[in-house]
Amino acid sequence: xxxxxxxxxxxxxxxxxxxxxxxxxxxxxxxxxxxxxxxxxxxxxxxxxxxxxxxxxxxxxxxxxxxxxxxxxxxxxxxxxxxxxxxxxxxxxxxxxxxxxxxxxxxxxxxxxxxxx
Amino acid sequence: xxxxxxxxxxxxxxxxxxxxxxxxxxxxxxxxxxxxxxxxxxxxxxxxxxxxxxxxxxxxxxxxxxxxxxxxxxxxxxxxxxxxxxxxxxxxxxxxxxxxxxxxxxxxxxxxx
Numbered sequence: 700x701x702x703x704x705x706x707x708x709x710x711x712x713x714x715x716x717x718x719x720x721x722x723x724x725x726x727x728x729x730x731x732x733x734x735x736x737x738x739x740x741x742x743x744x745x746x747x748x749x750x751x752x753x754x755x756x757x758x759x760x761x762x763x764x765x766x767x768x769x770x771x772x773x774x775x776x777x778x779x780x781x782x783x784x785x786x787x788x789x790x791x792x793x794x795x796x797x798x799x800x801x802x803x804x805x806x807x808x809x810x811x812x813x814x815x816x
Numbered sequence: 817x818x819x820x821x822x823x824x825x826x827x828x829x830x831x832x833x834x835x836x837x838x839x840x841x842x843x844x845x846x847x848x849x850x851x852x853x854x855x856x857x858x859x860x861x862x863x864x865x866x867x868x869x870x871x872x873x874x875x876x877x878x879x880x881x882x883x884x885x886x887x888x889x890x891x892x893x894x895x896x897x898x899x900x901x902x903x904x905x906x907x908x909x910x911x912x913x914x915x916x917x918x919x920x921x922x923x924x925x926x927x928x929x
Binding site for chain 1 (some may be wrong): 817820858860868917918923
């Protein structure tokens with residue numbers, strides 16, 4: 700059973716870049732699909748982006764200009780970088796393994812990132 | 817982008833009674849020669865990640881109790897809990913996976929009356 704663990708700094712200052720890592724165990728990230736979803740405190744889920752094992756990525760329309768999702772196959776990790784953060788980017792960020800058809804089947808526990816000056 | 821709208825925003829149901837949550841998409845989620853509906857239902861309890869309950873609008877995931885069922889096609893979908901149990905208290909989300917961006921509904925909070 701694949702397991703996913705998100706990690707990264709819990710606090711980020713406004714205008715800086717938020718960097719998160721999702722480490723996968725129990726399976727290789729190669730040949731699979733991966734996604735990031737976020738959830739502001741007390742609010743609903745927002746799909747952030749999706750990356751195929753080929754490296755092709757798709758992003759939330761509103762985040763496209765600030766967002767990069769990439770793979771590091773040597774470390775079996777998926778990374779997320781979101782630049783120029785504001786308070787609105789404060790959220791729990793989840794990574795998930797996605798089936799080829801697009802179903803987010805396995806989720807990490809999530810990591811809270813607070814944008815705080 | 818496809819917009820997903822759930823109703824109601826919150827719902828209180830007595831134990832043992834039926835709970836019904838609706839989800840409407842801004843465009844049809846049917847795709848492919850099998851007329852599959854690219855619609856998912858998730859359950860989220862406090863402090864936990866979302867749990868996938870139903871895929872393809874009506875296919876229950878392994879281990880999900882059979883009191884949970886999904887129905888609908890095209891743009892209108894329903895999640896039904898046939899006999900509410902205490903452990904079903906949660907927020908429920910629909911999500912389409914028709915193609916990126918894969919948007920979620922705003923969520924429906926289910927409580928015990």
